[in-house]
Amino acid sequence: MTAVLENSCAPFAAVSGADLxxxxxxxxxxxxxxxxxxxxxxxLDAVTDRIAELLPYYSSVHRGAGYASRVSTAAYEKARVTVANFVGAQSDSVVVFTRNTTDSLNLLAGCVPGETVVLDIEHHANLLPWNGRRVVVAADSVAETVRRIEAELASKPAALLAVTGASNVTGEVLPIEDLADLAHRYGARILVDGAQLVPHRRVDIGELGVDYLAFSGHKLYAPHGAGVLIGKRDWLDAGEPYLAGGGAVRSVRIDRTEWALSPARHEAGTPNVLGVAALAAACDAVAAHEAAxxxxxxxxxxxxxxxxxxxxxxxxxxxxxxxxxxxxxxxxxxxxxxxxxxxxxxxxxxxxxxxxxxxxxxxxxxxxxxxxxxxxxxxxxxxxxxxxxxxxxxxxxxxxxxxxxxxxxxxxxxxxxxxxxxxxxxxxxxxxxxxxxxxxxxxxxxx
The missing domain is CATH 3.90.1150.10 (Aspartate Aminotransferase, domain 1)
Structure with missing residues (x-):
């Protein structure tokens, strides 16, 4: 991995385009x-190095018998483990690879069995997809905003509380652990839009009590077209497949289709193997840089x-x-x-x-x-x-x-x-x- 630069006047880590x-x-x-x-x-240079290493082996995944296909499949599934470990995913969580955060949130929106509570400060990707959306107007303080969220959750049942981890406009961070406790107290789950938070702060969904987390590779120094949704399996297994096609099924007949469980259920078609590998490489590199x-x-x-x-x-x-x-x-x-x-x-x-x-x-x-x-x-x-x-x-x-x-x-x-x-x-x-x-x-x- 690229060495961390200690001079405070210099970049902390090497990235592509630094000398552009x-x-x-x-x-x-x-x-x-x-x-x-x-x-x-x-x-990150570590990400481009990983892509260069994998490119000669690039091939189809999950169904190919060739050596390159086996290597690509192993790299793809290893990336799933890497990403899960990076965010502290629990044993009942599943990692679904997507195109980006917007894709992840729209996928989950099709699986939520009820209404969703959101704040008015959200990025459109965490505001528009939810069916039965109930919007809470944020106050001038976090403390009062949390009280307003509680009042809304207490007013009638909701299936999900969907909040940003860090504002994409101001960078301000919400107290995620407190909001997770609040959601669970009123029988709801919590989704965190981590697009802006994950690249800057370590997010351990097990410690925080977060049920679902979404983020993008292109904001995490892996601009190769992959994102991820991580969370509890039951909603994802019960929801309609996000895309209907090859890889998402167990068997198909003219009159009947038996869908696979997650993550395959929502990953139809040939996946973005290189993008997923890049995302995993970024998780490894970012974790090391955070520690440094x-x-x-x-x-x-x-x-x-x-x-x-x-x-x-x-x-x-x-x-x-x-x-x-x-x-x-x-x-x-x-x-x-x-x-x-x-x-x-x-x-x-x-x-x-x-x-x-x-x-x-x-x-x-x-x-x-x-x-x-x-x-x-x-x-x-x-x-x-x-x-x-x-x-x-x-x-x-x-x-x-x-x-x-x-x-x-x-x-x-x-x-x-x-x-x-x-x-x-x-x-x-x-x-x-x-x-x-x-x-x-x-x-x-x-x-």
């Missing part, structure tokens, strides 16, 4: 500063970023609660006089800094925080450094003091430098353009 050079509008280039980990994290002090490193960088931005006149940091017990490396802010898309375009075009702008698939939360038009999100990860943080703070301060040195215009919700002389590499089709609505949809306001 990007063009600026003035004709120069600089090293890319990635502050978009919350959307998709770059691959990655959380403390992130907290130092987060505090440095927050304090730096707060010191700039006209910059406002978003916050849901005034008493959250913890926050992962996500800092979302606005700049007086500039729209979030314009700020993001300026940071990219003039400073080579990548952030996320928009509503972050959390429209109700942005609206209640008074920023229905969106905000700017800077998110940290294992490849982040103090130099990156200082560069971002300095760029925002320069924007407030002197304004942009280039012109920017909005086109269908997407801000671009005008003109934009930056070339695309050959592997990308520059004719579509990053601002093309057909290429991006509502990326600038919904990601």
């Amino acid at each position: 050079q990007v063009p600026l509008v003035d004709g120069t280039t600089c090293t890319y500063a990635n502050f978009d980990y919350a959307a998709s994290a770059p691959a 002090g990655a959380v403390e490193h992130e907290r130092r960088l987060s505090a440095r970023l927050r304090h730096g931005l707060q010191a700039i006149t006209g910059v406002d940091l978003l916050q849901v609660w005034n008493d959250s017990p913890d926050s992962v490396g996500i800092v979302t802010f606005t700049v007086d006089g500039y729209g979030p898309g314009e700020v993001a375009a300026y940071l990219s075009a003039e400073h080579g800094i990548g952030v996320r702008d928009g509503k972050f698939c959390a429209h109700p939360l942005l609206a209640r925080l008074g920023h229905a038009g969106g905000a700017v999100r800077a998110s940290l990860g294992l490849g982040s450094s103090e130099a990156d943080v200082d560069r971002l703070v300095g760029a925002v301060e320069l924007l407030v003091q002197d304004g942009p040195s280039w012109s920017y215009e909005e086109d269908n919700g997407w801000w671009n430098p005008v003109p934009d002389p930056r070339p695309f590499p050959d592997l990308a089709d520059g004719s579509a353009g990053v601002g093309s609505p057909c290429a991006t949809g509502e990326v600038s306001i919904d990601s």
Whole structure:
């Protein structure tokens, strides 16, 4: 595994793209500063090494007699054990591989035998799929929010409480163990959307009392198209198969189908063997980095970023609660006089800094925080450094003091430098353009 870097000015771990050079509008280039980990994290070197090791053996799984097929099958099922151990899965839990967190939550939504209680602060993936959704409006404090959840659970039976582990907008963490106890007290189970929490904090679902956990490889330094749902077997075995097809059955006749139990029940078709192997490799690497002090490193960088931005006149940091017990490396802010898309375009075009702008698939939360038009999100990860943080703070301060040195215009919700002389590499089709609505949809306001 790649050695951990001890210099606090350096990244904590090696990730792909760490030395990526990007063009600026003035004709120069600089090293890319990635502050978009919350959307998709770059691959850890340990993950790309695992993929390279497995690629020569890549073959069909579960039914092939060839040696490569046997190796691929063993790697796929070993990954299931690795992921289960990483999150402290219990003996009655099952690990189902999916495409991403959204896929996992939609899968579980088809298996829940009753109504689901959710908060209004959720990412759309944990707000929209649930049948019989009952929404609790979060309060200004975590303590009062928990009381509101209890009141809703006590008002009438619910099958599931579905909550985020950490807000994808502000990074604030909920008291998961307390919420699990609360859900169980009123006869409900609890699902944690761990998309933002798992990459930053160790989650032991056995210790926390969590019944279901979902997270994505692409946010856990394994951007190869795999996600996972982990949880109690009974609902998953009783639910309709998520996809009907090969691998999900025990036997098929023209007039009758006997479905397999989980996880095969919900993993029809040829699975993403490489993505699953990458996810397992990421779990191993992240666990090792956590043990070596990655959380403390992130907290130092987060505090440095927050304090730096707060010191700039006209910059406002978003916050849901005034008493959250913890926050992962996500800092979302606005700049007086500039729209979030314009700020993001300026940071990219003039400073080579990548952030996320928009509503972050959390429209109700942005609206209640008074920023229905969106905000700017800077998110940290294992490849982040103090130099990156200082560069971002300095760029925002320069924007407030002197304004942009280039012109920017909005086109269908997407801000671009005008003109934009930056070339695309050959592997990308520059004719579509990053601002093309057909290429991006509502990326600038919904990601």
